[in-house]
Amino acid sequence: METLAVILAMTIVTYLPRAVPLLLCARRAVPDPLARWLGFVPPAILAALLAQSVLCAGPNVDMSMKNLFLWASVPTALVRWKTRSFAATVAAGILSVALLRAALL
Numbered sequence: 680m681e682t683l684a685v686i687l688a689m690t691i692v693t694y695l696p697r698a699v700p701l702l703l704c705a706r707r708a709v710p711d712p713l714a715r716w717l718g719f720v721p722p723a724i725l726a727a728l729l730a731q732s733v734l735c736a737g738p739n740v741d742m743s744m745k746n747l748f749l750w751a752s753v754p755t756a757l758v759r760w761k762t763r764s765f766a767a768t769v770a771a772g773i774l775s776v777a778l779l780r781a782a783l784l
Contacts, residue, residue: 747783751775 709717733752734740742749751772758764758771 747776747779751779
């Protein structure tokens with residue numbers, strides 16, 4: 680019973696901060712400059728996460744020849760730029776890492 684209470688409490692604590700702003704702002708128009716600015720937030724977050732994953736090996740920045748993810752990001756970025764396909768980009772990234780790992784074994 681205690682577990683259920685904890686799950687319900689966590690649900691409420693997670694849901695309320697998301698629902699309240701939506702309910703309060705649902706019928707209000709967002710100013711154009713704010714809408715443009717908010718459009719940059721998802722790409723900025725993705726770039727920050729991606730840069731950390733590609734450039735860091737543990738706590739340190741690793742831009743050496745041994746950093747497979749850095750080298751695999753090059754053909755992956757080229758596929759993304761050329762095809763604009765999410766599926767092709769993911770496949771290129773997985774294939775690049777697999778081929779680099781196989782080549783280094």
